[in-house]
Amino acid sequence: MWNFLRKVRSNPIYYREQGRWGEPNAYFATLMRYLPLILIVVLGLSVFCGSYQLTQFLGIGEAGGILFLLLCLPNIVIQVLTWIGIILAPALTAPSVVEEMDRGSWDILRLTPMPTMEIIVSKFLGSLSRLRIWWALLVVSVIYAIVVGLGTSALGAAASFFTSSGTDFQQTDGWQTVGVAVLTTTSTVMRPWLEIGFAGLVGLTLSLWTNSTRAALIGSYATIFVYRTIINTIVSAITIGLMFQFEYYAFAVGTGMFSLNLVYVISGAVLFALLRRRALAIDRGDLLHD
């Protein structure tokens, strides 16, 4: 696996996708021209949703809302970066293979000594590396993870306190609190990466199955929107169910986040397996791209 990734990192297709030889993706270039607009819309939505809903929910005033907004800033930044990633990733990956087929260069690439899977993964990683959000996302994710981790621990400690005071919260010991904090923290850090990666993978998969770039792009956005809505609804329902079941908020949130990540990991693995199967069929000459 490591060797394979090293080969991909030195693959010319990886660098071509990054723009070393020409501009491989006209759709991405067009979308990038609208990036300031995308940024403003996403930022506005994140701030509006974050501040308005929570001030209403917590019943705090405007000044409290601003304070809460500052505390939630890492979360808002993560949301913005995640949405930018989700919007741009399919624009990078969906045209990657189907454009080559349209242009007639796919067969030429296949005749180079590289296996199809290596070509596909190089295209995937190369194109996603053009998103300039990864370092920012890593830094903010770590900050946010610390905030969430501390918050969950505090909630866990509070739960223990309330239990000993005779409330209905379940008994939690220190190790359980640490466990829940780790679960929630890692899940929080992983989630944006998994969501963006999944969005890119959907684009790549449709790029290999459709015969037009437009179809691949529209299909990708539709799939991601529907999938996200369904999965988020199901996981939210599970989370709320757990909250009622265990009456332990931090555990429910941690499990919910973990479940959501697990769904994305499993879905990604399924898509990857499909891509691999397709790539092997192409290598065997079982598929005709005319």
Next chain:
Amino acid sequence: MSAIIEINGLTKQYGDFTALDHLELNIEEGAVFGFIGPNGAGKTTTMRILTTLLKPTEGEARIGGYSVSEDPNEVRRLIGYMPDFFGVYDDMRVWEYLDFFAACYDIPEAVRKGMIGDLLDLVDLGSKHDEMVESLSRGMKQRLCLARTLAHDPKVLILDEPASGLDPRARIEMRELLRELQNMGKTIFFSSHILSEVADICTDIGIMEAGKLVAYGDIEQMRQQLQVSRLIQVRMIGDTVPLKDLLMVHDKVDSITDGREIELTPDIVRFDFTGDDEELSQLLLRLIENKIQIISFSEEVGDLEDVFMQATQGVIN
């Protein structure tokens, strides 16, 4: 010379449809093989199998001794393929296009720079080194694509309709380029539906129809295989009647025409001859023995179109 391309019983089926039907073909190293036939005859299918892009349903093909099904990677090292629409990247500069594909074939960066210059000179695009690919004409893009197929120095070039859509000048340039590549020792396997192109530069020809190879060999061999009659023209002194009388009784002579009937001079007689060289020589001897005063006795070489029309029946797959 040994066969560099060996095709044995190659068949490709899509459900009930047979695109290629038990194709048998051997092409020698250094040959320029013209693969002709109407659209849907199976030319592109054959090429896609030879280039390892498509799996045959039955049969086997070997290039340089390697099976296209079992050793595709070895075959890919030996071949350079130019598809019917050339697959260039309009967003790159001319040199970048060659540099990218040379990198895909693991050619070291230090070697690539000099190699790109040589390749561009070969295809007469040296002056376009820094131009954007999209600014090139169709003929130039075709030549650039051909330069790309040469980047890893393949022994065999498989070119699908290399002259398709080119203007007359670009077509001549492409033909000259193919001749140059032949002189460099490359084996060239190319498809075309422009018969005059094929006749000019090919050492061998294969005619496909409805997935089957209906004729194969050099033009002379094919004419013999297909028993296409030879048109003989005789110019003589004096009255042509004795000549025509002698020809009329010969069993291999047919369709005797007087020069006046075909808007030529009256001292010319033309006829179709279905015999071989030996029999033609005997006929000439007989005419001389009969004191026919011959000035010239020549064969009008039938063109490839005659052979093609004779070989094919207009069946569309």
